Amino acid sequence: MADANPSPTFPKGPFRSMPAPGWPPTQRDSTSGIDPAQIHRMNLNESPFPPSPKAIAAMQEAAAKVNYYPDPKWRDLTAALSAHTGVPQGRIVMAHGSDELIVQIGRLALYEGDEVLVPTPSFPGYSKCAAVNGAKLVAVKVRQDGAPDIDGMLEAVTDRTRLVFLCTPNNPTGGMLTTEEVVRFARGLPNTTVLVIDEAYYEYGRHAGGSDHLAALSAADVAVPWVSFRTFSKAYGLAGLRVGYALCGSDAMAETLQKIRSVFNVSRVAQAGALAALADQEHTRSILERTRIERERIMAGIVKLGCEPFPSVGNFISARTPKPPAEVCAGLEARGVMISSLHAPGFDDYVRITTGNADDTDALLAALEEVLK
Numbered sequence: 251m252a253d254a255n256p257s258p259t260f261p262k263g264p265f266r267s268m269p270a271p272g273w274p275p276t277q278r279d280s281t282s283g284i285d286p287a288q289i290h291r292m293n294l295n296e297s298p299f300p301p302s303p304k305a306i307a308a309m310q311e312a313a314a315k316v317n318y319y320p321d322p323k324w325r326d327l328t329a330a331l332s333a334h335t336g337v338p339q340g341r342i343v344m345a346h347g348s349d350e351l352i353v354q355i356g357r358l359a360l361y362e363g364d365e366v367l368v369p370t371p372s373f374p375g376y377s378k379c380a381a382v383n384g385a386k387l388v389a390v391k392v393r394q395d396g397a398p399d400i401d402g403m404l405e406a407v408t409d410r411t412r413l414v415f416l417c418t419p420n421n422p423t424g425g426m427l428t429t430e431e432v433v434r435f436a437r438g439l440p441n442t443t444v445l446v447i448d449e450a451y452y453e454y455g456r457h458a459g460g461s462d463h464l465a466a467l468s469a470a471d472v473a474v475p476w477v478s479f480r481t482f483s484k485a486y487g488l489a490g491l492r493v494g495y496a497l498c499g500s501d502a503m504a505e506t507l508q509k510i511r512s513v514f515n516v517s518r519v520a521q522a523g524a525l526a527a528l529a530d531q532e533h534t535r536s537i538l539e540r541t542r543i544e545r546e547r548i549m550a551g552i553v554k555l556g557c558e559p560f561p562s563v564g565n566f567i568s569a570r571t572p573k574p575p576a577e578v579c580a581g582l583e584a585r586g587v588m589i590s591s592l593h594a595p596g597f598d599d600y601v602r603i604t605t606g607n608a609d610d611t612d613a614l615l616a617a618l619e620e621v622l623k
């Protein structure tokens with residue numbers, strides 16, 4: 251069989267030169283000879299802490315009923331999320347991870363040649379969202395504090411701008427915006443754009459003293475249609491379950507997002523697990539607190555080793571390293587510690603480290619000391 255794509259019409263243009271998603275590096279063939287179970291996964295912003303035992307029990311119970319389709323309207327889960335967030339239940343749209351929402355909003359918003367405005371460095375999903383729709387990514391460097399540069403981004407809006415991603419706290423730099431800034435930014439956007447506030451790290455921002463922006467945004471009477479994306483993948487320790495959700499600024503936004511989703515998009519097990527995890531806020535607080543402690547240990551440790559970190563509130567830290575990131579990552583990998591580099595123009599000398607548990611921090615700092623020697 252020939253390997254070359256035999257069709258002149260399939261797939262359509264933007265997909266031809268696009269790579270398929272790669273395996274996460276932790277699943278790559280290990281050349282280091284290290285047992286995969288011993289690897290310190292500090293590269294994907296996963297929680298090293300397992301989910302709530304109540305969530306595990308609820309998922310086991312739901313597993314016995316997977317002969318039945320899940321609730322296509324996720325009623326129990328959106329009712330609980332509504333109570334938790336203050337957003338009306340009808341404005342909450344569940345998804346197979348917030349990553350799925352990021353791709354879907356692009357399909358709804360973008361024609362070829364449109365512009366997608368993002369901070370840089372930020373989440374790689376935004377560039378995929380632009381690329382699959384043949385749109386152009388316009389990236390504005392984050393501020394010194396690692397938060398999106400809202401003034402620079404407002405200046406970069408053109409009449410082709412259709413979609414704007416504001417990631418706060420921003421992955422990978424970890425800086426966050428105030429509510430006043432988020433509202434000011436939204437007020438500055440025309441209604442010919444759509445504003446997505448990516449709040450994958452919302453819970454970490456709150457734990458670090460940040461405020462909730464959505465009530466103020468709802469009250470602010472802004473022109474731009476907006477939506478916040480949140481997820482159970484990070485602070486709830488449920489990355490493997492794939493549950494994200496959209497908190498919509500209007501009924502129209504919620505209806506629009508509903509149009510594009512598949513009917514049974516969140517599994518029965520996933521709905522049960524997310525519901526039970528949401529109810530166990532004590533467990534989430536403990537994850538957030540343990541994350542804060544390890545983040546501060548990593549921060550202090552890497553500064554001593556000559557790295558220059560952004561001041562992060564997330565479960566990750568980006569830092570400039572005194573040696574080239576490729577060398578640092580490879581050196582750490584050989585010692586069983588996975589971290590990542592930033593892959594964003596202008597940030598070639600940065601790495602991102604996901605906070606782990608206390609053991610992970612010890613292993614990271616010991617390995618980094620050797621690698622940077």
Ligand SMILES: *Cc1c(COP(=O)(O)O)cnc(C)c1O
Pocket residue numbers: 295346347348349350373375417421448450480481482483489492493494
């Ligand atoms: C992890 C992450 C997501 C995706 O989360 P899922 O719900 O697991 O798909 C989205 N945005 C940002 C900024 C993230 O870091």
